[in-house]
Amino acid sequence: MLRTRYACRTFGAALLGRLSYGMGSLSLVLAIKEATDSYAVAGTVMALFGLTSVFLSPVRAGLVDRYGLRQALLPMAAAYALLLTGLAFATAWPGASGILLGILAVPAGACTPPLGPVMRTLWSDLVPDRRLLQRAYSLDTVAEELLFVTGPLLVGLLVQVAAPSVGLAASAALILIGSLALSSSPAVRGWTGREKAPAEPTLPKGLVPGKRSSPLRRWLRHGDPGLRQAITVSAAVGMCLGAFDLLVIAFADEHQNPSMVAWVLAALSGGSAIGGLVYGTVPWRASSRLRLAFLAVALGLPLAIMGLSPHPCILIAWAAIGGLFVAPALTTAYLIADECADPASRTRAGAWVNTAFNAGSAGATAAIGLLVGRLPLPVCFALAAAPAVLSAATALHRPRRPKLTTVAPIKMERERTSNGEPQPSVDR
Template sequence: MSPSSPAPSRAPSYAAVLRTPHAARAFGSALLGRLSYGMVPLSLMLAVNDATGSYSVAGSVMALFGATSVFLSPARAALIDRYGPRRALPPMAGSYAVLLAALAYVTWRPGVPPVLLGVLAMTAGVCTPPLGPVMRTLWSRLVPERELLRRAYSLDGVAEELLFVTGPLLVGVVIGLTVPAAGVAIGSVLVLVGTLALVSSPALRGGGAAPAAKEAGAGPDAPGRQRLLGVVGVRHAALVAAAVGLCLGGLDLLVVAFAEQHGRGSAAAWVLAALSAGSAVGGLAHGAVPWRASNRARLPWPAVGLGAALAVAGLSPDVYVLAGVVAAAGVFVAPALTTAYLVADESVAEGVRTRAGAWVNTAVNAGSSVGTAAVGLLVDRLSPVVCFAVAAVPALLCAAVVFRAPAARGAVDRAGAARDAVSRP
């Protein structure tokens, strides 16, 4: 929506998003597959530890799995953009499911060679199907009206947040009944069934999300003329997403350390649950508000709120206050990521949207890993107040960088206004 346009008197509802033809089935299928991503990491880590008796091996295997999964995400998304999800997703999901099943098989009993685990985990990470970026690209095709699309992205973000809460809870149930390797096996089934259901849905029939080859080659943002991270909107969206990831990666470790220092180690789980709850509330509220400002103009503001809340969190006198402040910080997480995905989507031609979204996804995941590692080096050396302040810096710094780009803001806002004009009846 153009920043000069008046805000609608009433934002479209979430029910309107799900009433969009074929949207509910496609969304449900994608969520079923994405539930695997909430279960597999914890299940695999526990299964490897059980099979080898070594936390260091488990950590190394998970690092290989995570690195190949995260950093090759744009390359897999490029295949989706080039060949379309109906052709590219099934081989990825099939290979990923088979490799997860192999990991479940070899970790079911002790004695597996660590090298074999590393090879299987790394190869599985290479094949991870980008269901999140694909679903967000599909939303932009199913829901062309920008206000409704913003709500669709908010719903998607909140649902994904809840999956990453539900997944570990399901793993807890599984390991209470059987071995952790069973969780890996269940994850392989979920991703395969969910992916096949998605690609067979009417939303993808008749080229529903197939690549627009001619479109991808046209326009100033075409990948042949300008690399995606050279596109201002994509670069700024990835920058904000990376900042959010850095903050969240550091926050996870800081919450654990804070709770243990206050003699309430078990409370860390509840504090992190408060973060997820705050993010869900923030995401739903963000989608419900009929914003006057464009997505690009709003992009840095949730990062500012997140950074400010983290800086305050270090002043908490106990875990109860910390939980409240962390919940407040969570309110800004889903809006920050939703807006980043929207800015990336509206900044590029249709044929490269999956790849643009994958860069945002890669940025937040890579930022989370780096944030955890960086805070791990500081948490034993500095006070909690200083550590929380350091964790807040990336969000505030990246927001400042995005704020200092008025010319780019105007260019992207004009592009968004042009797309809105096309999508209006």
């Protein structure tokens, strides 16, 4: 798959830019905390940055679909890099204003370039073979997860010799260089965008459309039921992993073994990497929807059992088992989104899956934080696993035809009879 023409060059450029995401969040937290000496300000600014980045992701991806990669992605990357540089300068000295940092963080989050969805769309163009595309998506998911592991490690090394604001400047440089390298790849030459949305479908004569929904709802229903399943399961996986991080810390506190947290998270990431690479090499016969439902259940059950672990080593083993299904589940969700979306909206479809994952992770972290300490830890683990298990039911949903209303036959007969036309037969 990597021998495909332009694949290594394009993928390498995207990974270079996406490394900025692995370094940016931790660098921003450390820089704000050092400049303001306030965890409250750091948390608030990070929340503003994260919310605008997550919830505007489909909008940014839609701009790339509509206007093309070079016309939309490069201005976003330039604005994002400029705002990160501004945050780096603002946090370089103590006493920075929290209001100023918030003013810079909101547009920075809004301009975050959608390099992940863009790369997955490019994979669809580079690798038309669906079996090779599965491998490409698996490799992409595993590589992205490893970037979010190595990024904080690089920040940890960097702050030993420089201020955290230097990490922000490095993130700005990475996103700009990666975006420029990606846009210069020959693989994006044919990506010119679309000037207008596709026309509404023409209905047969005698049929009128039912109640029209909003544009967003119509777009989400375009891949019904596959696209909605991909978004639902992705959100459920995000909820499981978001809650899992906090539950592991609570488990470590309960067993008075704080050092186990790193081992548990490493086991989860290692299992995910192994599972993703193996999943990409298997020629599956089952449909993507059935595979996604199975993977969601296979992820949720080990998470539910983890709460019953009598020893940290048992928890680490269950984390490795559950991690085997993380990357395959996300890979399958992205594959389904690509299959359901039309060529003019593939980037936005992938962005919706990504947004659902991030939103689910953030929401579950907040929710489980209210439950830990009030409910027994095994119950909290079971509640965290419930969304993934329940999301498997989306595979049972059958597609429904659009609601159409037949014009009254009697009225049609009267109109045609009055015009002297022969009486039509009515097909019931």
